[in-house]
Amino acid sequence: MTRSILSGLLGLLSVVAMASLPSACESGGVGDPCLPEDEYDPQFAGFKVTEENIESRSFQCQTRICLVNHFQGRVSCPRGQEAPATCKPGEGGCTDCRPSGTYAPDCDPTTDDAGAGQCLSGACDPTGSFCRCDGTEDCPSDDWVCLEGVCTLHICRDGFEGCQDPTKSPEENEGKACCVPGTEDPVASPVCGQCGADSNRNAEQAVYCSCRCGVAEGEREEDYQDFNFCECPQGFECAEIRPNVGLGDRNITGKYCIKQGSQFRGEQDCGQVQGRYNSEQCEGTP
Structure with a gap:
């Protein structure tokens, strides 16, 4: 487990923001960009394209859900990095x-x-x-x-050339480091570059605010009478993201609104990686 003052402050902000958010699942804000809280951990090496992550208490999203739908790397560090010295x-x-x-x-x-x-x-x-x-x-x-x-x-940090910025071009981020968002604090782990821009698996297409629109396959919505499912807005479809296998919180299993055509088919979806590639750690191709 790692600790940092920034992580603690982020958690406090989350609690404060949560108090003003609705308890029901609403579709307003679906598709808004969000930054997963894991990225405030300087030891976090990034997400894996073979996995999904559902952050169910995101203070950044009106829906309270920040969805990481089979994404590789860090949103805040598009090109990734080698392990720093x-x-x-x-x-x-x-x-x-x-x-x-x-x-x-x-x-x-x-x-x-x-x-x-x-x-x-x-x-x-x-x-x-x-x-x-x-x-x-x-x-x-x-x-x-x-x-x-x-x-x-x-x-x-000898030779430090600045931090990568997800709003900048790949050329502008070339040679720059991964940093804890909003700081110049270094990320200590090697990080894979994001999947190809046309892959539906980069940050823009795979990480955003979402909402739960249905139960997992094989379940009945009437068994969740105390839960308000959302309707997906235009440009989004309702797709199963997390099956209910009897582990964890059943209230975050099931279907979520995802961008149309962005369903995960396999690690081959990653395409050409935009930056650091290591065949033992990263999916896609260099």
């Missing part, structure tokens, strides 16, 4: 060594052992309810350092 403060070899996220698993200091059994170091912060570190051995790998009791990863 890590560094350690004060050890030389890097002029601009910047922090990129922290690692602090949750723990419960109210337990009989004060949360010690939940932490590698045996130290559970009594006020923050997270595991503190005593040294690098309490961190995920030797790339991390223990600073003031918290595992921190640093990225070398």
